[in-house]
Amino acid sequence: MDVRLREIVGAHVWEAGTEDAIDGVQPALVIEPGSVEEAAAVLRLANENNLAVAPRGGGSKLGWGNPPERLDWILSTVRMNRVLEHAAGDLVVRVQAGACLRDVQQELAGAGQWLALDPPEAEGTIGGIIAANDFGSHRLRFGTVRDLLIGITYVLPDGTVAKAGGKVVKNVAGYDLNKLFTGSLGTLGLIAEAIFRLHPVPASSRAVVAPQSGAGMGAGELGGAVQSILDSSLVPSALDFEWREGGRLFVLFEGVETGVTAQAEAARQLLDRRGGAAILEDVQVRPLWQGMGRPQLDRNGTRLKITTPIAELPALITCVENLAAGHPLVRTMWGHAGSGIAYLDLGADEQPVIALLAELREKIAALGGSVVAHAAPAGVKRALDVWGEVGTALPLMLAVKRQFDPMRVMNPGRFVGGI
Amino acid sequence: MDRRARLVRRMEEALGAVAVVSERAELRTYECDGLTSYRVVPSLVVLPESAEQVQRAVCICHQEGVPFVARGSGTGLSGGALPVEDGVLIVLARMRRILEVDIPSQRVVVEPGVINLWVTEAVAPQGYYYAPDPSSQLVCSIGGNVAENSGGAHCLKYGFTTNHVTGLEVVLPTGETVQFGGKALDTPGYDLVGAFVGSEGTLGIATRITLRIVRKPEVVRTLLAAFVSMEEAGGAVSGIIAAGILPAAVEMMDALSREAAEAAVHAGYPAGAGGLLIVELDGPAAEVEYQFGEVERICHQNGCTELRIARNDEERVLMWKGRRAAFAAMGRISPDYYVQDGVIPRTALPQVLRKIAQLAAAHDLRVANVFHAGDGNLHPLVLYDGAVEGQAERAELLAGEILKACLEQGGSITGEHGVGFDKKRYMPDMFTTTDLATMQLLRCAFDPDHRCNPGKVFPTPRLCGEVPGPYRVHPLEKAGLAERM
Numbered sequence: 001m002d003v004r005l006r007e008i009v010g011a012h013v014w015e016a017g018t019e020d021a022i023d024g025v026q027p028a029l030v031i032e033p034g035s036v037e038e039a040a041a042v043l044r045l046a047n048e049n050n051l052a053v054a055p056r057g058g059g060s061k062l063g064w065g066n067p068p069e070r071l072d073w074i075l076s077t078v079r080m081n082r083v084l085e086h087a088a089g090d091l092v093v094r095v096q097a098g099a100c101l102r103d104v105q106q107e108l109a110g111a112g113q114w115l116a117l118d119p120p121e122a123e124g125t126i127g128g129i130i131a132a133n134d135f136g137s138h139r140l141r142f143g144t145v146r147d148l149l150i151g152i153t154y155v156l157p158d159g160t161v162a163k164a165g166g167k168v169v170k171n172v173a174g175y176d177l178n179k180l181f182t183g184s185l186g187t188l189g190l191i192a193e194a195i196f197r198l199h200p201v202p203a204s205s206r207a208v209v210a211p212q213s214g215a216g217m218g219a220g221e222l223g224g225a226v227q228s229i230l231d232s233s234l235v236p237s238a239l240d241f242e243w244r245e246g247g248r249l250f251v252l253f254e255g256v257e258t259g260v261t262a263q264a265e266a267a268r269q270l271l272d273r274r275g276g277a278a279i280l281e282d283v284q285v286r287p288l289w290q291g292m293g294r295p296q297l298d299r300n301g302t303r304l305k306i307t308t309p310i311a312e313l314p315a316l317i318t319c320v321e322n323l324a325a326g327h328p329l330v331r332t333m334w335g336h337a338g339s340g341i342a343y344l345d346l347g348a349d350e351q352p353v354i355a356l357l358a359e360l361r362e363k364i365a366a367l368g369g370s371v372v373a374h375a376a377p378a379g380v381k382r383a384l385d386v387w388g389e390v391g392t393a394l395p396l397m398l399a400v401k402r403q404f405d406p407m408r409v410m411n412p413g414r415f416v417g418g419i
Numbered sequence: 420m421d422r423r424a425r426l427v428r429r430m431e432e433a434l435g436a437v438a439v440v441s442e443r444a445e446l447r448t449y450e451c452d453g454l455t456s457y458r459v460v461p462s463l464v465v466l467p468e469s470a471e472q473v474q475r476a477v478c479i480c481h482q483e484g485v486p487f488v489a490r491g492s493g494t495g496l497s498g499g500a501l502p503v504e505d506g507v508l509i510v511l512a513r514m515r516r517i518l519e520v521d522i523p524s525q526r527v528v529v530e531p532g533v534i535n536l537w538v539t540e541a542v543a544p545q546g547y548y549y550a551p552d553p554s555s556q557l558v559c560s561i562g563g564n565v566a567e568n569s570g571g572a573h574c575l576k577y578g579f580t581t582n583h584v585t586g587l588e589v590v591l592p593t594g595e596t597v598q599f600g601g602k603a604l605d606t607p608g609y610d611l612v613g614a615f616v617g618s619e620g621t622l623g624i625a626t627r628i629t630l631r632i633v634r635k636p637e638v639v640r641t642l643l644a645a646f647v648s649m650e651e652a653g654g655a656v657s658g659i660i661a662a663g664i665l666p667a668a669v670e671m672m673d674a675l676s677r678e679a680a681e682a683a684v685h686a687g688y689p690a691g692a693g694g695l696l697i698v699e700l701d702g703p704a705a706e707v708e709y710q711f712g713e714v715e716r717i718c719h720q721n722g723c724t725e726l727r728i729a730r731n732d733e734e735r736v737l738m739w740k741g742r743r744a745a746f747a748a749m750g751r752i753s754p755d756y757y758v759q760d761g762v763i764p765r766t767a768l769p770q771v772l773r774k775i776a777q778l779a780a781a782h783d784l785r786v787a788n789v790f791h792a793g794d795g796n797l798h799p800l801v802l803y804d805g806a807v808e809g810q811a812e813r814a815e816l817l818a819g820e821i822l823k824a825c826l827e828q829g830g831s832i833t834g835e836h837g838v839g840f841d842k843k844r845y846m847p848d849m850f851t852t853t854d855l856a857t858m859q860l861l862r863c864a865f866d867p868d869h870r871c872n873p874g875k876v877f878p879t880p881r882l883c884g885e886v887p888g889p890y891r892v893h894p895l896e897k898a899g900l901a902e903r904m
Contacts, residue, residue, distance in 0.1 A: 087764060087766070089657060089660070089661070089764075089765065089766040090764040090765050090766050090795070091660065092764070112663060133605070133610075143578070143582060146581075146610060146613050147578060147582050156857065160853055160857060161853070162851070162853045162854045162856075162857040162858075163850070163851075163854050164854065164857075164858060166762075166829070166830070166831050166849070167764060167829045167830075168762040168763065168764060168794075168795050168829070168830050168831050168834070169794050169795070170570060170574065170579070170762050170791070170794040170795065170796045170831075170834040170835065171762055171831040171833070171834060172567065172568045172570075172579075172617050172831075172833050172834065172835060172836075172837055172838070173831050173832050173833050173838055173842075173846065173849055173850075174838070174846065174849075174850060174854070174855070174858050174876065175614065175617075175618055175858040175859075175861050175862075175876075176568070176581065176613060176614060176616070176617050176618075177614070177857075177858060177861070178613075179581070179610045179612075179613025179614055179616075180609060180610060180611075180613065180614045180861065182610055182613065183605075183609070183610055184609055184610075199665070200663030200664075200665070201663070202663075203663070227523055230523075230525070230634070231522075231523075231546070231634065232634075233546075233634060233635065233636060233637035233703065234703060235636075235702055235703055255703075255706045256705075256706055256709045256710065258705045258706070258708075258709050259702075259703055259705045259706025259707075259709060260706075261705070262703065262704070262705035262706075263703050263705070263706075305605075307603045307604055307605050307606075308603050309521070309524035309526065309601075309602040309603050310523065310524045310525060311521070311523030311524040312524070339604055340524070340603055340604060341604065341605070368601055368602050368603055369603040370603065370605075370606060370607055372605075372607055387607040387608070388607060390606075390607055390608045391597075391598055391606075392595075392596070392597040392598050393597045393598060393599055393608060393611055394608070396591070396597060396611065396864060396865065397608050397609050397611070399864035399865075400609055400611075400860075400861065400864040402864070403860035403861070403863050403864045404860055415608075416607050416608040416609075417608075
């Protein structure tokens, strides 16, 4: 096997170390193909030999998902890291999956453009961001991967290289497999190349913080503040909140100088009634927004992603507060209030986390939402499915998996319903 | 009892006799959708009035081994809702209820037969609207929009149907009802909402659709700019985009389409213009004011000969009226016309327009150009006279060559009208055999027997037999939790 692999990728294969393990499951080899063709040949070999492969980009989200059922090879995209084409006049970029988002942004910035994705992990690669459907605060205005990805080249486990979509932003020819691969956690095939639509970098930005200091708003008050912004004609790029016994709201405006000044002032007035809002100038905004990202999670901590309909934010907070009463384990909560998404960090004590997660899932489901554990220690992952219930669509999802990866080579066991 | 008679009886039992059309003469009224050049009389038409009835109808088709085609208002322009012979046409026009309006969560839940514009009408009093606005929005249905991933003039800034659907209830070709997504975002699992929207009715029938609604902008500013040529108008568009401005809409019309629109609706478009641009900006007042000034400046820089700014809603509506009427207006200047729908990278516009002019001359036909210039979606209207022998064939040939010109520039064969029946033959020009075969893996998961809108989108259906190689049993199957489909 090693000989055949060396024929394909040369010296770019080696024995995996313990740092390559996923949730404690140890792979044998790490393989770094340098091209789509090499990646296809590696996957074909794995498929023929009944092996299990985990694609890996920057490795920043390997903790997402259930523990692998089996794991033989790590297929790393680090060598497939080029920006292939930047058509600035068409606001389109074509990149290899292993390209680091930060590097891509740097290259685009030269033309005053950016890929409107801002997941907090700066070392994340394009492929990883697509596979994990990762995003950040700008989701409110620009959407997520599914709204920006217009073309994809992928490799199926049998070595088939195929593409969907194209290089133009408007295109309805054929099935939209861009969407199918987005968030598929590497379980359908290897994402090799991607084409995205781009946006101009805004000239100025302002942020409004409310309240500026003090204890923060109550859950109902916070919900009211969120609604007052959403229900106005303001167009924020982000509408985030954080919660530590009380709530604080962060509203980001981007665009031309006169526009953001006017919008920020209007937002400040809307929010000021609720206890002191302040405008942050351009220079302060960027560090704030980077810092707003995700706080560092404690080792062995659990991070939950909770989604509900937008208006249920107060109910979500109240629900967490009630469940957490008397539990020292609840640390902090923050999220994207304008999209109905919250993150909750829990401590390392496994049993209470397991109990809380089960109860929280039931309550959040009643609100029409879901709870996914993005990171959790092995004990928690063994006790419950990190994805939770999938509902009536699960048999269909299994059928999709069976069509694309009948041998269950790609990340077996890590996705919903044991996919 | 023969097969058809049994099918009729079963459908009548399941849906009631009023919901079943089986007389030949009546069936003929359903023989085509908005693309009238293809006609097939279905074996049977059923008109369910609830999700449950849709499910019953599909179950019967499944049990009887009969193919079916879903249709909303039937305004599609690619023959996507063309019936199949021996098949059942399931018309969803009676499912017209808006089930829920949830302003605080920015969602509306509708049945598939609801007309696009009704959604906006339902939420307009609260200051919201539904963004995707195909020109047919007065008559087209949301179910059809979902099938086609419909766009519209404003999708440059606001996206297409797929960006505005967060949840679906779908009756699968096997007759099961499943839920994808919902009012909340990021439901765990594969994004089957995303995979389903734009699948042109080949994966199942959406019976309940959750839509995202958007807050109305503070201001809308619209201008009309006339240029000597399409190239200069195109230069202005490139200038606007290069200035970092994302307009709500940028529409371009050439002399011929301007002339036709003018004759039809008297929009007062500047006479003699070789290229006409409608630019609309919307958003917060201060930002729009600044950018609108920039747009004016860029238009003048690019040789604009006349520039009008809509001073009020009436003037704005009038500016749009000509554009919206452009397709139908072709009847004023030509006995017949074919609407092409190609996409090019915006910057390739000059080359492609030159090529279209060359092709038109070579085929001795006229082509009028209407263009969603912001996103590169070109609608060349090929004019012909079906009564003159050979013209219809030449028009078809020309329309096909225009698509190839789009593909040569890295474009697409359809931006919003869909592949349907009409364009499946061009799919191999855009995708490899492998690309097409792989896309159909999705089809095989949803509809292994190819009963759901067969013969559309793909030139060659993929056989969904057992996948080669030893099948590895999934642990859930082993545990009896999930059945193999």
